[in-house]
Amino acid sequence: MALNLFEDKGCPLDRQRFTWKELVQPPISKLDDDAFTRVRVILMNGMEMEAIRFSHGCARMNRKWQLPLAQLRIVEQHQATMINGLLGADHSILETTIAYEQVAIEVTAAVAQNEPDEYLAQVYRFGMLEDFDHLYRYSAMLDRLEGKDANNILQCYTDIVPGRPTIVEHRAPQDNLREHYDRLRAAPITKLHALTIMSSEQQTQNFYLNVAPLYADPVVRQLYTEIASIEEQHVTQYESIIDPKETWLEKWLLHEANEVYNYYSCVQQETNPRIKAIWERCLDYELGHLQVAMNMFKQYERRDPAEILPGDLPEPIKFESQREFVRRILNQEVDLRALGTQFVNKSQEGVESQQYRQHLNASGSPTDMVAAGYEWFAGTELARDGEITREKYTRGHKITH
Amino acid sequence: MDKTTVLGKNRSGIDISPIDIKEMMALAKVTPASSSGDEQAIAQMRQEYIAGADVLGSVPLPSTLKGMASTAMEKLMGKSPEGFIDKLGCRLAFERTGVRLYDALITKCSAAPMGAHIPLDRLHEFRNEEFQHFKLVENVIRSIGADPTAQTPSADVDGVISLGLIQVLTDPRTSVAHCLEAMLTAELADNDGWRMLIMLAEKMGMEDMARDFQQALREEDEHLVSIRQWFKEMVIKDTVGT
Numbered sequence: 001m002a003l004n005l006f007e008d009k010g011c012p013l014d015r016q017r018f019t020w021k022e023l024v025q026p027p028i029s030k031l032d033d034d035a036f037t038r039v040r041v042i043l044m045n046g047m048e049m050e051a052i053r054f055s056h057g058c059a060r061m062n063r064k065w066q067l068p069l070a071q072l073r074i075v076e077q078h079q080a081t082m083i084n085g086l087l088g089a090d091h092s093i094l095e096t097t098i099a100y101e102q103v104a105i106e107v108t109a110a111v112a113q114n115e116p117d118e119y120l121a122q123v124y125r126f127g128m129l130e131d132f133d134h135l136y137r138y139s140a141m142l143d144r145l146e147g148k149d150a151n152n153i154l155q156c157y158t159d160i161v162p163g164r165p166t167i168v169e170h171r172a173p174q175d176n177l178r179e180h181y182d183r184l185r186a187a188p189i190t191k192l193h194a195l196t197i198m199s200s201e202q203q204t205q206n207f208y209l210n211v212a213p214l215y216a217d218p219v220v221r222q223l224y225t226e227i228a229s230i231e232e233q234h235v236t237q238y239e240s241i242i243d244p245k246e247t248w249l250e251k252w253l254l255h256e257a258n259e260v261y262n263y264y265s266c267v268q269q270e271t272n273p274r275i276k277a278i279w280e281r282c283l284d285y286e287l288g289h290l291q292v293a294m295n296m297f298k299q300y301e302r303r304d305p306a307e308i309l310p311g312d313l314p315e316p317i318k319f320e321s322q323r324e325f326v327r328r329i330l331n332q333e334v335d336l337r338a339l340g341t342q343f344v345n346k347s348q349e350g351v352e353s354q355q356y357r358q359h360l361n362a363s364g365s366p367t368d369m370v371a372a373g374y375e376w377f378a379g380t381e382l383a384r385d386g387e388i389t390r391e392k393y394t395r396g397h398k399i400t401h
Numbered sequence: 402m403d404k405t406t407v408l409g410k411n412r413s414g415i416d417i418s419p420i421d422i423k424e425m426m427a428l429a430k431v432t433p434a435s436s437s438g439d440e441q442a443i444a445q446m447r448q449e450y451i452a453g454a455d456v457l458g459s460v461p462l463p464s465t466l467k468g469m470a471s472t473a474m475e476k477l478m479g480k481s482p483e484g485f486i487d488k489l490g491c492r493l494a495f496e497r498t499g500v501r502l503y504d505a506l507i508t509k510c511s512a513a514p515m516g517a518h519i520p521l522d523r524l525h526e527f528r529n530e531e532f533q534h535f536k537l538v539e540n541v542i543r544s545i546g547a548d549p550t551a552q553t554p555s556a557d558v559d560g561v562i563s564l565g566l567i568q569v570l571t572d573p574r575t576s577v578a579h580c581l582e583a584m585l586t587a588e589l590a591d592n593d594g595w596r597m598l599i600m601l602a603e604k605m606g607m608e609d610m611a612r613d614f615q616q617a618l619r620e621e622d623e624h625l626v627s628i629r630q631w632f633k634e635m636v637i638k639d640t641v642g643t
Contacts, residue, residue: 026573031411089568144440151425156418159425161432216561218450219443323424369446372438376429378415378422 002312003264003287005257006305010287013071018078025278027088030095033272035102035155036319040266041086041275042103044282046203047196047262048080054255058248065248068296072289079282086275091153093211094142094220098153100204101138104131105158107200109322109329111193114315120190120241123178124197125329126336126343127234132326133163133367134227140371141223143380151378157321160376164334166367168346169230170357175338175350176236183243183250188257189314191242195258196317198238205231222366229360249297250308256290257309265316406639457554460487463547477545477605485601489542490553492598495591496535498563502587503528505570509580517577519631527627530620537617541610563587578639581632588625595621 028037055073059066087096105128112124139150139160150160181190205228212224246254263283270276294305337349377384415422460483477485503524510519542549552560569575569583595618602611 031413032409034412088574089572144443151415152413155412156415156421156425159428161429162435165435217447219446222446321421323421327428366446368436369438369442371434372436372440372442373434375432375434376425378426 004311005309006311008287009291011284013288016075016285023078023082024085027086030088030090035157037272038099039103045084046200047259048076049203050199051076095153097138098150101131101135102154102158106322109325110318115193116187117190129163130169133166136160136162137367137371140374149380167365170360172352172356175353176233177240178237179341180241180243183246188310191254192258192261194242201234201238205235223370226366249301253293253297253308256293259286261313264313268316269319457557460553461548461551486547487553487555491555491559492594493538494556495559496531499531506580513577527624534617578635584628585632588628592621592625
C-alpha cells in the first residue's frame with residue numbers, strides 16, 4: 001500500500017536520536033551484497049547531503065526559521081553519516097567512483113522513463129549519456145591503474161562502452177541552462193525527480209573534487225578534474241530545471257517529501273534485511289521532518305501543503321538494470337548537443353561551446369588519454385590479451401593427451 | 402582457529418549473471434574505443450610529470466652542521482650524512498608504526514576464539530621489541546645531532562606504504578590470517594630495512610651503532626620467522642583442514 005504523506009506522521013522530531021555506535025554500523029559487503037544496495041547507499045547519502053546544504057542556505061537567508069532548521073539539520077547530518085559509513089573501506093576510491101557512476105546511469109535512466117514532462121525526460125536522457133561515458137573512462141582507469149575490473153562493482157547490471165565522449169561534453173555556461181518546470185502546473189513526481197537527480201549529481205561533483213588530490217598519479221588527478229567539470233555542468237543543468245519561483249518553505253517541503261519518497265523506494269526494494277531496517281528508520285524520521293515542514297508551511301504561508309504535495313506517494317524509483325533503455329538512447333541520441341536550453345544535432349552546435357572546449361582540450365583530454373584504445377573485457381583487458389596464451393596452453397594440453 | 406574463507410554469494414564475478422555477461426561482452430566487442438592508442442598514453446603523461454616534478458621534501462639539517470659538535474657526526478663528515486639520516490628517520494618511523502600494527506594485531510587475536518591459537522604473550526614481546534627499536538633509533542639520531550621528531554622523505558614514503566597494512570589490521574571484518582599476511586609484509590620490509598641500516602652504519606665507520614642494530618635485527622628475525630610460521634599454519638588449516 002502506498003504511503004500517505006498526510007496520514008503517516010512518522011517519528012516525532014523530539015524522539016529522533018542516535019548514539020555514535022548507531023552512526024557507525026558494519027558496512028555492506030563489497031563482494032556479496034547486491035550492487036543496487038550500494039546504489040541506494042550512495043543515492044541516499046546524496047539526498048542527505050542536499051538536505052544539509054539546502055537547510056544551511058535557507059538558514060542564512062531566514063533568521064526566523066534558524067532554530068527549526070537547525071533541529072532538523074542535525075538529524076539529517078547524523079543520517080548522512082550513518083548511511084555514508086555503510087560503504088566499506090575495502091573499496092578503493094576508483095571502485096567507489098564506479099559505483100557513483102552506476103548510480104548516475106541507472107537512477108537517471110529510471111527517472112527519465114518515468115518522467116511525464118517530455119522536455120525534462122529529454123534533459124535526463126541527455127545527462128545520462130554523459131555519465132554513461134564517464135563510467136567507461138573510469139573503468140579504463142581502474143583497469144590500467146589498479147589492475148581491477150569495474151564489473152566487480154557493477155555486477156553485470158551496467159554496460160561499459162563509450163557514451164557521448166566526455167571530450168565533447170564541455171560546454172559554454174549558456175548551453176548548460178535548461179527550461180524549468182512550472183511550480184503551479186508540474187506533476188509532483190516531476191518535482192521529486194528534479195530534486196533527486198540534482199542532489200545525486202551534486203554529491204558526485206563534491207566527491208570528485210574531494211578525492212582527486214588523494215591520488216598520487218597526475219593522470220588520475222587529471223581524469224577526476226575533467227569529469228568533475230562535467231558534473232558541475234550537470235548540477236547547473238539540473239538545478240535550472242527547478243522553478244526558482246518556489247518559496248523557501250515550498251522548497252523545504254519538497255526536500256522533506258523527496259527524502260520520504262526516496263527512502264520509501266529503498267524500503268520497497270532492499271534485499272539486505274539489516275540495511276532495509278536502516279531505510280525504514282530513516283523513512284520514519286523523514287516523515288517526522290515532513291510534519292515539521294508542513295506545520296511551518298501552514299503557519300508562515302497560510303497555505304495547505306496539499307497544494308504542493310500528493311497524498312499518496314508516487315510509484316517508487318525502480319532500482320534495476322536499465323540496460324535496454326540505455327542502449328536505445330545511446331543509439332538514438334549520442335550525437336545530441338545542447339544549444340541554449342534546447343537539444344540539437346551536433347552539426348548545429350553553437351560556436352561558444354565549441355570555442356570553450358577547444359581551449360580546454362588544447363593540450364589533449366585526460367578522458368581520451370586514459371581510455372586510448374580501451375575495450376572493456378571481463379577480468380580486465382589483460383585477461384583479453386591473455387586469451388591467446390590460454391588457447392595455446394589448451395591446445396598444447398590436448399596434444400599432450 | 403578462525404575460518405578465513407567461507408563459501409557464499411560473492412557477486413563480483415561474471416558467473417553470477419550468465420545472460421547479462423554475454424550481452425555486455427557482445428556489446429563491448431562491437432563497440433570500438435573512442436580514441437586510438439593504448440595504455441602507453443598514460444605512461445607518456447606520467448613521464449611528462451616526472452620530468453617536471455619536485456622532490457617529496459628534504460632531510461632536515463642536523464644541528465651539528467649548524468655548529469654543534471658531535472663525535473658521531475664527525476665520522477659522517479665528508480660522506481653523505483643526509484642519506485644516512487633519511488634512512489634512520491625511516492627506520493624510526495617504521496618501528497613506531499610497527500608498535501601500532503602489533504597493537505591492532507593483538508586486539509584482533511584477542512577477539513578471536515581461543516586467541517586464534519596465536520600466543521598473545523609472544524605478540525606482546527614483539528610489540529615491546531618494536532618499541533625498543535624505535536627508542537634505539539631515536540637515541541642514535543639524537544647522538545649524531547639530528548632531530549628524531551622530524552619526518553624524513555623515506556619515512557614519509559614508508560608511511561604511505563603502510564597505509565594499506567593499517568587498513569587491513571583495523572578492519573573488523575578481516576580475519577587473523579588476513580592480518581598475519583599484512584604483518585608478514587611489514588616484517589619482511591622491516592627485516593630488509595635493518596640489514597640496509599647495518600650496512601650503512603658499517604660503511605660510515607660506526608661499528609658500535611652497527612652492533613646495536615645487529616641485536617635489533619636478531620629480534621626482527623624472530624618476528625619474521627614466527628609471523629611467517631603462524632600465517633602458514635593458518636592458511637594450511639584453512640585450506641586442507643589439518
